[in-house]
Amino acid sequence: MTMGLGGLGPETDLLLSEPEGGVVYSEGSSFRLALRSFMENRLAIAGAVILVFFVLFSFVGPFVYHSNQSAGDLLQAHLPPRQGHPLGTDTSGFDELGRMMKGGQTALEIGLLSALIATVVGTLWGAIAGLAGGVVDGILMRIVDIGLSIPTLFIILILADRYNATVLSFALVIGLNQWLAPARLVRGEVLTLRVRDYVSAARAMGASRTRLISRHLIPNALGVVIVNVTFQIADAILYTSVVGFLGFGLNYPNVDWGDQLSDGVDQLLNGYWWLIYPVGACLILTVMAFNFIGDALRDAIDVRLRKR
């Protein structure tokens, strides 16, 4: 309550005469609050570090470590680690380490892209449903239920057969499988937000619908959405591997961790460990990092909400 205000390093206004309403202690924006509690979360830090590492690995790595990723040499296929090939070569004769960097780029791109697609679609959908309410809401949400009731793999495989696997189409396929969760989430959020007093206040001032949405609902729903994005990225990257496992991964010259891993897994019994464990580690660690971060973000935002 009113206590504890100073709890976070008060920094009083420099006022000669204290105003009737009392002084105001500065704690910075709610963002700073969230950030602070985020920083207090060890797992979150771990996640951030891991993530940064793999971003650098994937995008900066190739400038440091050069390898020919355009022409594979079948006569050099699946060699174990050796001079010149610190992680050996894959079944097409590409240098595995370099491949992993390339794969990392794509995986992260796809993850981000599909998460964005899912989130944008889902958010709009959920927001519309939540705002419209009544029958529209009913219909939109039934559609979501339907989506949730169709086996994901079914959709993925159908779509994968229909569309050629490019980074974009891939992101689309996954994104379009993932928008349902955020849709539900955002709808719930909107339903609670739209009855908040400050929204009523804005209405009482004569705010238009669009203003209510753009200035109050969206900014306040954003936190939840952002948290969701991180989880979505994690899931998306996981999905790439499943799609790869089902044989619809990306093709030369593209590659991503997902299908590298699934290709590798075929080699599990052949003892080509260098095609499995390194890339497996990359994928799992990255996914985990995103989950850590998302989890921490959620708590952080809760903190902001709890802070009253």
Added chain:
Amino acid sequence: ASGSSGGTPKAAGSSGSSSQAPSNNTNTSTTVGAYGTLPAASGTPVKGGTITYPIINGSTPTYIMPILPGADSTVYNQQFEELLYRPLYWFDVGNRPVINYPLSIGKAPVYSDGDKTVTVTMNPNYKWTDGASVDAQDVLFWIDELRAAVHPVKTDAANFGNYTPGDFPDNVDKASAPSKFTFVLHLTHAYNPNWFTETQLNLITPLPSTTWAQDKAGGTQLDYTNPANAKKIANFLEAQSGKLSTYASNPLWKDVDGPFTLTKFDSGTDANTMTANPAYGGPQKPVFQTLQALYFASSTAQFDAVRAGKLDLGEVSSDNLPQVPIIKRLGYNVYGYPGLGFQYTVFNFQDKTNHWKNIVDQLYFRQAIAHLQDEDAIIKGVYGGAAAAAYGPVPAVPATAYVPSDASTNPYPYSIQTASQLLSSHGWKVVPGGTTTCIKPGSGAGECGAGIPAGQNLNFTDYYTNDPASAGLQTTQLASAAAQVGIKVTPVAKTFNFIVDQYDDPIAPSNNNKWQVEFYGGFTEGAYPTTDTIFNTGGSNNEGDYSNKQADKLINDSKFSSNPNAVQDEASYLTKNLPAVFDPNPDLIYAWKGISGPPDSFSNLTQYGFTPEYWYLTSGS
């Protein structure tokens, strides 16, 4: 015996055993393309016992009656059904896809009257379970039932997978049985005898005319020569064959002339059990008692079983090759050899988008692509040596009577430069790693060719099957080579079925403009490897709509002329003219332990021949 299937489509290697296999240096065999060694019969035969072999999800028996409808016309149904019902002619002698007379009910056919009449005399030793001997009537019965099945057109091929309108039985004017063990066919045209024997007569499987001529269970035997009755009978048999759960119990299927009888059938998984048929009249009666087909969800699962030593006979897929040493240590013999047929990367001669049609019409372009394909590297890197180079529809191995003399020389060996020169000498500005474009449009010499505008590029999409992995690796090889002469190849993985369903001009004309190149595998050929229906203009399996006067003529000769070398000529022409880029022919690899038998009875597996009756369990296993 795959011969009789008249060529079933084959996913790149993926049919039955994904057929790729690297030969690590343990390849002691001298024959080209063979993998591993073929041990001589050894050990002391144990009487009785059980021999297990795998059936894999998607390639399990689903039909028992020897007139296989389209949906069930697979080599697996054939192998299954031929254990019970012997075909008139048995194919494959070891790994050679030729008629195996000792194992055939029919003796060599005699052609007369300008190749318009065929006379076949049958081996009298074969008996049905009820004691009746397998005779000419049984053949006529089959022919009548076949006619009933495909006429009046219901879904012709749906009722008989190997049916091609105009061919058997339409081309049989009259069939008669002058004596108990002799039948005569009067044909509508004069056919090339080899063609007729090896693609038509080979379809015949005598049926028990004295017990199956019913239209209901336990009904009276009808006069099947009356088409109406024949139809009733056909429908009845069809219906019965649809009830998988009754396979082991239905009296119909108890009446067999093969080396085995069916005793158990799990309609859930199609796993089944057969026992030796003492009444079998063939040269070799089984010495062991039980033949058991175990079901597996995937070839991976199947191989896991091999690794665990659970199977007497197993398949080895390309993915598993590095583990061959391991299973050898378990006591498995491993042998592989390419099956007769070819794999090819198909050009679509119809796609007009981006002027593709005009480009692919140019022989020099097809040659350039052929030069970009590195068969040796593929054989080594992808198949680890367990494949044979193949430059045309009739490769050097397996050896048949029809291998053309030039089969083992590659007219378009791997060479980036040659490819590059071919292009630049035809008016293209080759930009390695970039985009090669046409700078000399026009149809004259040294120009790109008719209908190819200046600035045109050579980019195209190459659809390949997502399974097995080798398909992707081969396509990647081509793509990365093409990149070096500025051709941007975009490989795209699809399911085998999607490709054969969508990217097949005769079947899906509406998709003519949707694809340029595809690689889904190829065809297992019959013993008589003409490419009739595959490369002749308007052929029902001419996926890319390749059309070439000369080719048409040669293919026609293979079917109708009496020229014994027609097929060779056809093959060597196509080899040079490139209706498609022909790919290496992967081995089918098998592993067996604890059992033995004459080498041929194992090597014929690679031709889809399945003669377990020759095997026996060796003591100590």
Added chain:
Amino acid sequence: MTNPASRLLDIDNLTTHIQLSSSVVHAVDGISLHLDAGETLGIVGESGCGKSMTGLSIMGLLPNGGRIVDGSIRFGDTELTTLSQAQLRKIRGNDIAMVFQDSATALNPTKKLGEQVAEPVRLHRGASHKEALDRAAEVLDLVGIPNSRERLNDYPHQLSGGLRQRVLIAMALVCEPKVLIADEPTTALDVTIQAQILSLLDRLKAELGMAVLLITHDMGVVAGRADRINVMYAGKIVEATDTRELFAHMHHPYTQALLASIPQLDQDNTVPLFSIPGLPPDLADPPPGCRFAPRCQLATDECRTNEPLLSNSSPAHRYACWHPVDGPVVREPVPALAREVRLANVEDGPPLLQITDLVREFQVGNPLLPFLSPGTVKAVSGVSLSVRAGETFGLVGESGCGKTTLGRLIVALERPDSGQLLLSGSNVGRFRGGELRRRRRDLQMMFQDPYASLDPRMRVGNILAEPLVIQGIGDRRSRRTRIAEMLGEVGLPPSSVDRFPHEFSGGQRQRIGLARALMLSPALIVADEPVSALDVSIRSQVLNLMKRLQAEHNLTYVVISHDLAVVKYLADRIGVMYLGRLVETGSGEDIYNHPAHPYTAGLLTAIPIPDPTIERSKDDVGVRGELPSPINPPSGCRFRTRCPRAEQRCADEVPELRSFGPGHLAACHFPLEAPVPETAAPAVA
């Protein structure tokens, strides 16, 4: 002084700290107190001053990080601070029991009441399941829960707040403890229920002969119930003596200020409330010297440097202050406009706001399948009233009686199902779309929850600018200056514009809320419970502010509150609502001095007055029973179910509003006052 023999609890120099990640909260700082058998000791103080922690320290139930760092708690002969948890458990709920503030979450939602009440019996008395349940039923009876037997199998959510609180008390009493610690037992309840609960506690105390430690922030509550009172401030006891002594001759300025800052029913509402500036200190680093010094008018440097001790005052009346006062503030008339003057500003002629037969009912259940819905909530049923420009109209009533809904109807946040709402002659209900949005500038609202009413993502600057932006008033610069002015007016530092809501205290937020409402200089402001979420000392600040601004800008308020005192202080005329109906309206005097409606009278009785003499003289709790369901309210007069005078007629016909003097209307068949003869009352106040 009571003889030590009967002494139950003796706390000496109790010091409790709560370890946070970055700081240590000195929640309780060396307090000493004692509790004797049969007496009620009140602990009063503002929120956060350590009341609960004191209670929890005794129970040994401190939150994570909390521990007793010094002092002793003697229960009889046992020293509690050194007991093991196991030993403590034998005492907890058996000899010492505690009742918590929030009845909503204090009961396990998925356990039957019987089980929960019986639990301590089984635990401490080792009673069988059956015996325990019997005992539970017995106690539920005792705390006045009707047909307790059946209730045993009910779940908490099936009970109203009042009943739940009774159950909590039952749970505490089931083992007949010697000491009952009641932490804000009635804060979450309506006054009517509060009165019932408090008298219940009294009764039980007497019957069971136990001692009660009554923790509350409400002077009124302790005035009537406690024998002795300890006033806490910032973790310390600042004054402790017997009740009458305290109210008559308090010595500590804080006590004095606290009492003075509470609006009282008999208060002259032309005089601004006494108010304590600033906020209580942060217990993480309390100021040296006297902790009240920063807010104390009498404070000298001595106060700020060295700390006054309780001990060096007489044991009968202990206080910790260097400059003691004596007795309540003598309210020297502050220069303020006398009532007449104020009312002069109230224009006569047509009323600014004219409401007739306003009805609002809420559909409950699924809108898609109305036929399956249990019915509608009759939130507002045929309310008529009028407000003239410049005056303040107050709305009181129990929770759930429809105040907020009516308020939202007035500012057109809800649409009436029927009835008319005229704003200076034009029908608000008619307006749609843009027209409505333009007209809204005349109708603004101030919300109850200071935390929910400000967008957490906006800086105060933008929050205050928003109304102007929406209504397209002025340009950037003019807006900025306007905002600066307004902040000054509501007494906030100019730097506030760059701050986010969460950086402000509750009171400050209400100031912002008010400022926002004022930005458009609206014709009418509806203030919904403007102060009920605030602490006593803060409350008066805001009330004064509202009054001052009204005087300066001649504002028109509709003030909504469940606290009659607050309403009476602010309002010129008052409307009493009951279950969606307006049962009585009149001037503050009318309502307070001669209420006509039994409900009004009941409310008045129920309200605790911070004056021992008055409180003790009360013989009646006011209104008994609970508020009926608004979904199917009683026929006829809705109050009849709880009305002592109800007769058949009340069930049959709905009472009309009748006049009981100029502007004094009430809807009752058997009023407490004689209605003015000419009965044909105008339909509208």
Added chain:
Amino acid sequence: MTSYLIRRVASAVIVVLGVMAATFLMLHAVFPSPAKVVLGARTTPQAIAAFNRDNGFDRSVGAQFLTYVNHTIHGNFGYSYKLNQSVNSLFKENAGRSALLSGVSLVLAVVIAVPLGIAQAVKRNSLFDYVATGTSFTLYSMPIFFVSLLLIAILSLKLNWFPFEASQASTVIGVIKQPRSMVLPVVSLTIVSVASFSRYLRSSALDNLAQDYIKVARAKGLSERSVLYRHLVRNSSLPIITLVGLSLPDLLAGNLITEEVFNFHGLGLLFFAALGNEDYSILLAYTLVGGILVVLGNLVADIALSMTDPRIRLT
């Protein structure tokens, strides 16, 4: 209650119909007709035309959909040309085994996750909590096929503790008779759900711990254990019910992959093969059954919750 049921069932029906329509249309968009696949590559255009005629694949999509719905309503899930059997019989064959696998893993997941999550909450920010959190995150971040294959590689092929493939018995009883062979599939299917369940339980338990009634329970003199068992456990495990309902889709998906990897022939495997074969009727039937399961799952979950949690009144 009844009105609630009516409402829920109504929307359930809508959803199921929606699922049918969606899957049907999607399939059609990609494979207008299975003819080529059914008749094999060596077939002729005429044959295909004939096939489409006979099996009605030449009719309008709408018409086909109606027949499909009609058949389904009459409990006829169609015929698998590829497997030469009616889908009904195929499902009868396989459903039991799938149910067994999924059921056991689900139960296991719950049985493990609930205590784990609550324990984590009670001992929050302890080493135990961190370790548990870390592990669950790791597992949660693994593709299920990867988990499965690791299990095979290590526990089966390396250490030879368990068989590499699931029981091949054709009857449920038969499967139950070979528990060792089911360990790996069940484990890998359980692992993933445990991870997500326990996370959820933890936060739910934390919320409940913050509630006053826990304080009250302590104030009664209850020992920590009994506070836990009598008050905390029940309330904080309630959400699991909803969770299970919601997790059905994932369970089905996981089931699909596990069956593939462990060669366990159930519905998932059937579906898997059908995908490759474009075996229409099976795909449709599977998605339909899946949809019904999910909808039903949620419905049952809500009702179950309303029975266990008195707060929730289904009006």
